[in-house]
Amino acid sequence: MNTAINLHAAAAALDEYWSQRTVGESNNNLFKVAKGVGSTNWHVHPTEDEVFVVLRGSLTIQLRDVDVVLSEGDLYIVPAGVEHCPTADDDVHLLLVGPSITSTAAGGKPAWSVV
């Protein structure tokens, strides 16, 4: 590709919550956008770290021992094997980085979010 991808526009164009769309691939990692509201389900990725960057809004990543609150421009990495449950009071737009698409039921995607 010889044009850049605007992450804000790509996230805003999504019509389903907690559903990742790949916008690029690099060094065995996918760069994905997603939007969320409400709660995902508690889940764990056994073999891959998951990188969250907040593009717009705020996100709380619940861990078993602490809640990590992210604002716009914040980056947080959930290490492989760590249980987590992302939630958002209002619409949040995200950049996510990891080796695979993880917006599955096993990856925390709530049943109601499926169009």
Add this chain to the structure above:
Amino acid sequence: MNTAINLHAAAAALDEYWSQRTVGESNNNLFKVAKGVGSTNWHVHPTEDEVFVVLRGSLTIQLRDVDVVLSEGDLYIVPAGVEHCPTADDDVHLLLVGPSITSTAAGGKPAWSVV
């Protein structure tokens, strides 16, 4: 870590241009912030892709056949083996992702930028 890293603040805190600072590591990739102005040197990373995300300002990534212009929120991936020369008319803040720190002379860092 149980706190998020604010990418905007991390980039603004840098005191040297075209010098990457690692803010996180995930799935064999480093997440780095940098700020730039003026031109780097033409260079190539033979074995690793390089991901650019513009946090603030704008960046032109010169390729041999085209210039790719990035604005705030834009993502662009320079594939391994592709010659490139990033430039910025005004201060630009960047998130960079790749397996290693590439802000070296071989990685395009101009000599004047060394403090």
